[in-house]
């Protein structure tokens with residue numbers, strides 16, 4: 001019998017998550033039925049949306065999340081032991097699946113790239129950057145693009161895709177070290193939003209105005225960038241992480257007049273709207289990474305039991321690049337395969 005470990009959320013989050021919000025449980029998994037397979041987590045993703053999304057579930061629900069897992073046993077003809085799958089099965093070490101869940105899929109062949117990238121650049125965050133930026137911002141060569149949350153999983157890819165589209169790119173991130181890394185990636189300018197006057201930095205770095213804004217953070221950063229946008233600027237509203245841990249709803253300043261006078265187009269999105277096109281996006285990301293045109297970095301926490309710490313660390317900004325947890329069995333085997341570690 002296989003014993004699975006899983007994390008549940010005891011009560012809805014109240015403000016910034018605490019270690020005591022989470023409970024580690026063990027579960028005996030039943031024997032496989034015809035049509036089912038058993039998979040073991042190799043890498044698990046910790047993402048900002050989890051902070052918001054768990055409010056939809058009753059107390060003591062399993063934490064939601066994506067993982068890259070290896071098929072251990074199978075009574076389903078479409079799944080073979082050893083194959084790698086991307087599962088939406090939450091914070092758990094072992095999963096029994098009937099292979100019918102729409103959002104689950106086989107990890108595309110990636111050669112010698114680490115399968116952990118299935119949680120990041122070759123997974124949901126990568127698709128967020130690829131489709132969210134290209135479809136909603138419609139960047140043109142020579143335009144100026146601003147990215148907030150720029151040194152994270154999504155933002156670091158958006159900036160590099162914008163450079164591939166021959167745009168000028170300005171990124172905002174939370175430490176000087178993150179900004180140095182963004183410049184190594186080819187960002188034209190990178191500013192620490194905690195120590196920089198954003199309006200002043202935009203006057204200096206983008207005197208021509210901003211054409212596209214990929215917004216990962218919302219709040220005053222977004223309002224300030226929007227007030228520096230050119231006529232007919234495009235904004236992809238990807239996330240609002242500056243408010244996720246707030247206990248009170250923030251008020252203004254309001255941006256409606258700005259939207260009218262600059263004739264801006266601002267569109268919120270959830271990456272799953274492009275789900276049918278993901279295979280094309282995943283292959284493009286794999287190609288760019290292999291060609292060295294897109295560089296990836298991961299902040300790897302070792303050990304399933306550290307999921308809460310990895311999640312809270314990501315919300316605090318400890319990650320540069322994608323925050324991912326390596327289950328015990330995968331750390332040694334896969335993390336030497338070429339991606340940069342923090």
Ligand SMILES: NC(=O)c1ccc[n+]([C@@H]2O[C@H](COP(=O)([O-])OP(=O)(O)OC[C@H]3O[C@@H](n4cnc5c(N)ncnc54)[C@H](OP(=O)(O)O)[C@@H]3O)[C@@H](O)[C@H]2O)c1
Pocket residue numbers: 047048049124125128149150151152153154155172173174175178216217237238239240241242243269270271272314315316317318319320321322323
């Ligand atoms: N719409 C979609 O379908 C979709 C899909 C994926 C992600 N998202 C959103 O995209 C954004 C980035 O996600 P990600 O997965 O790439 O996460 P990430 O950027 O890798 O990690 C989160 C980062 O947010 C920053 N942060 C934390 N608190 C902040 C605050 N108060 N103000 C500004 N920045 C703050 C931290 O970096 P600093 O050190 O820079 O502060 C932290 O490293 C999130 O808002 C997420 O919800 C949306």
